[in-house]
Amino acid sequence: MRKKKLQSFLTTLGQPMVSVTIALLLGAVIIGLSGENVFKAYGVMLKGAFGDGYYLSSTLSRATPIIMGGLAVCIAWRSGYEAMGGEGQMIFGALSAAIIAYYVPVAPFLRTVLAMLGACLAGAVYSVLSGWLYEKWRVTFIISTLMLNYIANYVASYLTIYKLKDPEALDINASQTGKIMEAARLPRIFKAYSLHWGFLIAVLCVVLVYILMNKTEFGYKSRMNGFNSRFALYGGINARKMLYMVMILSGVCAGFGGSLEVLGSKYRYIDQMIFNTGYAWSGMVAALLANFNPIGTLVASILLSGLATGGAALQRSTSIPVETVNMIEGVITILMSVKLLNLISVRYRHTRKKEGGEKQ
Amino acid sequence: MNLSISYLAAVFNSTLRYMTPILLVSLCAGVCSKSRVFNIGLEGTLLTSAFFAFLVQYKFRNIYLSVGCAVLVAMCITFIIAFFIVKLNGHSMIVGMAVNTFAMGFTTFLLQVVFKTKGVVSDPTLQGLPKVDVSFLGSGTLATMFGNLTVLDYAAFLLAILMYVIMYKTVVGFRIRCIGINPDAAASLGIRVQRWQILATTLSGGFIGLAGCLLSLGSVTMFIQNISAARGYVALAANNLCQGHPLGALASSALFGFTTALAQILQNTALRQQLLNCIPYIATIAAMAIFNGIEARKAKK
Numbered sequence: 001m002r003k004k005k006l007q008s009f010l011t012t013l014g015q016p017m018v019s020v021t022i023a024l025l026l027g028a029v030i031i032g033l034s035g036e037n038v039f040k041a042y043g044v045m046l047k048g049a050f051g052d053g054y055y056l057s058s059t060l061s062r063a064t065p066i067i068m069g070g071l072a073v074c075i076a077w078r079s080g081y082e083a084m085g086g087e088g089q090m091i092f093g094a095l096s097a098a099i100i101a102y103y104v105p106v107a108p109f110l111r112t113v114l115a116m117l118g119a120c121l122a123g124a125v126y127s128v129l130s131g132w133l134y135e136k137w138r139v140t141f142i143i144s145t146l147m148l149n150y151i152a153n154y155v156a157s158y159l160t161i162y163k164l165k166d167p168e169a170l171d172i173n174a175s176q177t178g179k180i181m182e183a184a185r186l187p188r189i190f191k192a193y194s195l196h197w198g199f200l201i202a203v204l205c206v207v208l209v210y211i212l213m214n215k216t217e218f219g220y221k222s223r224m225n226g227f228n229s230r231f232a233l234y235g236g237i238n239a240r241k242m243l244y245m246v247m248i249l250s251g252v253c254a255g256f257g258g259s260l261e262v263l264g265s266k267y268r269y270i271d272q273m274i275f276n277t278g279y280a281w282s283g284m285v286a287a288l289l290a291n292f293n294p295i296g297t298l299v300a301s302i303l304l305s306g307l308a309t310g311g312a313a314l315q316r317s318t319s320i321p322v323e324t325v326n327m328i329e330g331v332i333t334i335l336m337s338v339k340l341l342n343l344i345s346v347r348y349r350h351t352r353k354k355e356g357g358e359k360q
Numbered sequence: 361m362n363l364s365i366s367y368l369a370a371v372f373n374s375t376l377r378y379m380t381p382i383l384l385v386s387l388c389a390g391v392c393s394k395s396r397v398f399n400i401g402l403e404g405t406l407l408t409s410a411f412f413a414f415l416v417q418y419k420f421r422n423i424y425l426s427v428g429c430a431v432l433v434a435m436c437i438t439f440i441i442a443f444f445i446v447k448l449n450g451h452s453m454i455v456g457m458a459v460n461t462f463a464m465g466f467t468t469f470l471l472q473v474v475f476k477t478k479g480v481v482s483d484p485t486l487q488g489l490p491k492v493d494v495s496f497l498g499s500g501t502l503a504t505m506f507g508n509l510t511v512l513d514y515a516a517f518l519l520a521i522l523m524y525v526i527m528y529k530t531v532v533g534f535r536i537r538c539i540g541i542n543p544d545a546a547a548s549l550g551i552r553v554q555r556w557q558i559l560a561t562t563l564s565g566g567f568i569g570l571a572g573c574l575l576s577l578g579s580v581t582m583f584i585q586n587i588s589a590a591r592g593y594v595a596l597a598a599n600n601l602c603q604g605h606p607l608g609a610l611a612s613s614a615l616f617g618f619t620t621a622l623a624q625i626l627q628n629t630a631l632r633q634q635l636l637n638c639i640p641y642i643a644t645i646a647a648m649a650i651f652n653g654i655e656a657r658k659a660k661k
Contacts, residue, residue: 158632337458
């Protein structure tokens, strides 16, 4: 029994490790082909991601919205709803946090809290919209969420450029909202480093989501729904209620992630800031790497964020563009989709059985 | 706004231009969905083939070579997608997403390495796809309606009809549809399901290559980072609307072509660019909601 447990643990851990290794090897080939020293390049990447306090703190602070986006995916996908709307929800979350923290005339601390709540609400509403489209109008999640992501980005662009433009901006063309006052920001943990309290809040959320999904009745029901929705229906789970609950929760996570990014690191909404960085997509890859386990998502998010900050360091010191990282991420994802180790171990068991059969 | 005949003709013309890439991609999506390979990697495939069409044309200045290369690249990528989904049993959504992420990085990377720029490359000396000469129509309304279109634009319409014939009037099409309806039943008839699935999807990937050529060598000869701009996803929706029927794809992609043209036309009005850009996406959701919603309600009764 214990052996079996160990084996399953090793496969869950081994799967991402094999995928990441293959992807990094492929990355090495690409780096080699573009005429750079592979070892030096990966050295630069490693140092630029986790090398010292400065880099490590920027990796962790970058990981914050990725973690929240990953949690949103964990909740939705594990319940059987393959929604990809994290990006749109995060955009509206970030935008509403920026607006509330800048414009609402209350005490600074209250502004922060209100901004977070507003962001959660915005994310939830946008997420429920896609749930409603699915439930009432049979628009598949994949289409509705992808389209809503683009719509969110354009609408947020419109608002930041024409309606909510920073009134104090020196550069007239800067499309961004006003800078949040210092007292309403999420403070940094260490003065010199960019790491902010938002990261610890995200870690707390990871624990909460883990408990929610593994230790509560709702978590059990939602997982049942993900395994087999007909069985869940038979077992007396209200599918409609489940859908909306899951959509609200995942929307809250994504929207909240957007607010952490605004309140903790950018202090304003800048046009395209979520769209260009691809936080929500990285979050999705992270959730996938971790097989939708919240704690694994946390680790994978930090790794992916390190890949991105390392890639940026690579771009600064070599001729290799930061987008190489996207390629590595893509390869990791496609390898993760097929559960490589399972394939190999099934083959292995197959041949062993055959051999055993012949002996008898 | 001046609603004259010539104005409407121009709208018609730009509808045609916007709809053909979507039509071609949704033809591929149609084959994929009929053969039960759920492919959302269309977007990444389109982006990569648009890039290679431009790259080959830039290097070799041979339009046949670049179209051929784009088609080949698209087929290769579609093969990889089909192989991972069908043979290796990968999760289709994740495989497709991985391809899209990879394509984004890959094209930007090559853009940097080959052209040393980020964002946009254009070369005024570069020849695009040959335009169909419509001078026999004179210079009136008809010429505006059908002028300025490339060979591939017209080919797209012919291909849609061809696909209809293949899918609904030949044995090959029958087999592919058979697999889509029930793979086990198809297998019991002696159809090699996996082989057919991979073959059909890979070949249909060629359509995406043609669509890629239209994007980077069509009405404009340039490559812009993320030039596909969600057209792959829109085509997926278009295909969903017409249930994979090639002639239905004509209608549904015309709808999206028209909404894109509409967004372009309304630019001169008070509405802002960013809001206009939303129109095709909103139309996608609305069209799907209306059609699927009605269908679902019918099924309930």
